[in-house]
Amino acid sequence: MDERTSDPAQPGTQSVVCERCGTTAESLPVTWTCSVENGGRHYFCDDCARAHLRAIESRLDSSWW
Ligand SMILES: [Zn+2]
Structure with a gap:
């Protein structure tokens, strides 16, 4: 049997990184x-x-006023 019971990468689950x-x-x-x-x-x-x-x-302040 070649059934895959576990997938290491799940679609929709992505890690996010702060740009700063x-x-x-x-x-x-x-x-x-x-x-x-x-x-x-x-x-x-x-x-x-x-x-x-x-x-x-x-x-915005500098441009609004
Ligand atoms: Zn940050």
Whole structure:
């Protein structure tokens, strides 16, 4: 019998890596932020997402006002 009882790689289960600090997670945590830029997905962990949002907000402030 050649039945495969276990698959090492399961489809849909991908590890994600934070673009800024390199933190890895087995699955995308809800606190992480995913941004799509130039057709590529970029993930940011909770801490980096806050810093990233601050940078975005500051940029928006300068451009909005
Ligand atoms: Zn990070």
